[in-house]
Amino acid sequence: MPRKRSATLTDHELRLMEVLWNRGTATVADVTTGVGTPPLAYNTVLTTLRTLEQKGYVGHEEAGRAFVYRPLIERTQAADSAVRHLLQRFFGNSPGKLAVTLLDEARLSDEDLARIQKAVTRKRKGTR
Numbered sequence: 001m002p003r004k005r006s007a008t009l010t011d012h013e014l015r016l017m018e019v020l021w022n023r024g025t026a027t028v029a030d031v032t033t034g035v036g037t038p039p040l041a042y043n044t045v046l047t048t049l050r051t052l053e054q055k056g057y058v059g060h061e062e063a064g065r066a067f068v069y070r071p072l073i074e075r076t077q078a079a080d081s082a083v084r085h086l087l088q089r090f091f092g093n094s095p096g097k098l099a100v101t102l103l104d105e106a107r108l109s110d111e112d113l114a115r116i117q118k119a120v121t122r123k124r125k126g127t128r
Helices: 011-023 028-034 042-055 075-090 095-105 110-125
Strands: 058-063 066-071
Touching (some): 011 075, 028 042, 042 066
């Protein structure tokens, strides 16, 4: 029976998912070389890919003796899930509290501020 998909990816799982999202498909060896620094052992990558598969994040097909893994969710889906988890856990499901915290804590470029202003204007008009 597959594990329940967790709301967020661990940092370690995210490193492997980044390789799959960038490549589309990859063998364990491909992922091992694609994770960058610090390097990961082949067996560590294999075990983590199996865990990600059990959680429903990746699938695989057999290609000869190798398994070729592919993401089953998009990066945006994972990001949306992580934001929902963050909202629930730390901000009482209040997007406004999260937005104010980000605005208070982050250095924003003029471009960032313009994009935020456009988003606020769209929200006021009731469009997405």
